[in-house]
Amino acid sequence: MNAQHPDPSTLTPEQKDALIHELRRQLAAAQEVGQTPRRALLDELREAPRKDAPPPPRPPARLGRGLGLWRSPMVLGIVVALMLAFAVDAGVGRYQAQQARQQRQARLQLENAALTSLYVELKRIVQMADGRTFRMTLFMQNTNPAAPLYVMLNPVTVYVQSGMTWQQVPSRPTDGRGTGVVTVAGDYSYDVDFTPDVANWAELIPGYMHVRIQDDLLVSRRAQPGDDVVERRTPIYVYLKPHGANDEDIRARSKVSGTPPVFIPMPPH
Secondary structure, three states, rough: OOOOOHHHHOOHHHHHHHHHHHHHHHHHHHHHHHHHHHHHHHHHHHHHOOOOOOOOOOOOOOOOOOOOOOHHHHHHHHHHHHHOOOOOOHHHHHHHHHHHHHHHHHHHHHHHHHHHEEEEEEEEEEEOOOOOOOOEEEEEHHHHHOOOOOEEEEEEEEEEEEOOOEEEEOOOOOOOOOOOEEEEEOOEEEEEEEEOOOOOOOEOOOEEEEEEEEEEEEOOOOOOOOOOEEEEEEEEEEEEEOOOOOOHHHHHHHOOOOEEEEEHHHEOO
16 A cells, blocks of 8 residues: 555556556555454454343332222221221210310319308207207208208217227217218208216316217218219317306306307317
8 A cells, every 4th residue: 555556647458457456455454454453352352241231120019009908898998997986086085084074064063062151060069858968959951952961970989089989879869860871952950969988088178088989971062972072071179167066166266257169169179
């Protein structure tokens, strides 16, 4: 290809054809030499073992998508049943909470009525003819007559202090008014007899024994109550002149004039 070629204008037609043929042969040889490495590379690539490309990652399966669970009538029925059960449970819980609040409120109102609307007082104590028995009159009043109270009268207990302890003495209602359920819309009173025959009774003031009267009542708004009942405990303390007491001695020791009373009321303690 680097050899000097003759001037084509000086050549004969036969020489020109020969020259063209030679040039084509040289060009073909040069192309063959240049393509040999490329062909060898292509052959190596064709013969090299192929590695399969990893499959594209599959999207994560959603719950029930592949199996069509959410389209199953059974699954839908279970879901609906669970939702209804939760709704019913929540409704029952709210109803029970409301009932409990109403019951607490009603009980607080009843306790307030038993303590503030129901007034209990010891009216009097008199000594009976036998000289050993005393009769006391207990008085109850409902300060709200528009709302009657039903009161269960329990047996009244009486105690006399002896030393540092309280000793119970016999007591009993004098008639049927001191037991059972009574309706208190206004005033109500009943009598109780007791015999404070105690040796070595405590003498806190000269000539008088220390007595505690325990009046425990059950109070309701209904004549036949259920759980709507509260207890009203009323302790009453008095100084009581025992039978056979010497009035002259009491007056002298107490430095008071007049006849000593049968009892002296005390504030609650």
